[in-house]
Amino acid sequence: MGFLMRRLRLGMGRGGWGIALITFVQIVVRVSSLLRWQYDRGLMQLCKERLTRMDDLLKLRQQIAEMQKQADQLQKQNRTAMLAQLREQMAAYGITAEELSRPAPKARSPKAPAPSPSKGKKPAAALAAKYRGPEGQLWSGRGPAPKWLSALLVDGKTREDFLVRPEAQASSSAAE
Numbered sequence: 001m002g003f004l005m006r007r008l009r010l011g012m013g014r015g016g017w018g019i020a021l022i023t024f025v026q027i028v029v030r031v032s033s034l035l036r037w038q039y040d041r042g043l044m045q046l047c048k049e050r051l052t053r054m055d056d057l058l059k060l061r062q063q064i065a066e067m068q069k070q071a072d073q074l075q076k077q078n079r080t081a082m083l084a085q086l087r088e089q090m091a092a093y094g095i096t097a098e099e100l101s102r103p104a105p106k107a108r109s110p111k112a113p114a115p116s117p118s119k120g121k122k123p124a125a126a127l128a129a130k131y132r133g134p135e136g137q138l139w140s141g142r143g144p145a146p147k148w149l150s151a152l153l154v155d156g157k158t159r160e161d162f163l164v165r166p167e168a169q170a171s172s173s174a175a176e
Contacts, residue, residue, distance in 0.1 A: 127140035127142065128140065129164055130163065130164060131149060131159065131162040131163060131164060132162060132164050133146075133148045133149065133152070133162060134152075135148070137149075149162065
């Protein structure tokens with residue numbers, strides 16, 4: 001590479017741009033061939049690594065197949081002993097073949113608690129009744145008036161007629 005660089009400087013020094021251009025092209029060709037050689041070398045290394053990984057994968061698959069065969073053989077060897085053991089346990093617990101052939105009942109999952117109406121807020125406690133209707137209807141006094149109270153107000157009654165007295169409320173809760 002140093003030779004080409006000296007040649008490039010010498011060619012330019014004599015005023016020969018043609019030689020300098022040719023030398024520059026030769027430098028570019030050599031650098032590109034060097035880069036190509038390094039790329040090919042890296043590519044070959046990568047291919048070798050992948051091939052070894054594939055070989056490892058094939059070996060693992062062969063080991064899995066061999067182990068599966070061993071497991072099948074062990075299962076065949078232990079089958080009669082296992083069946084005898086199951087029959088003994090069925091007899092000990094009084095289980096029949098009919099019971100085993102029936103589908104198992106579906107297990108009930110415990111119900112999850114109802115989600116709260118909004119995060120961060122506690123559910124509102126039930127308010128004490130402030131008004132009681134003639135048929136035992138209750139109203140806390142908040143929100144729009146219920147239909148039973150509106151109908152009685154139209155008939156000429158007042159809200160005070162249906163007020164729950166504090167002493168009556170305490171005696172009704174003590175009776176419960």
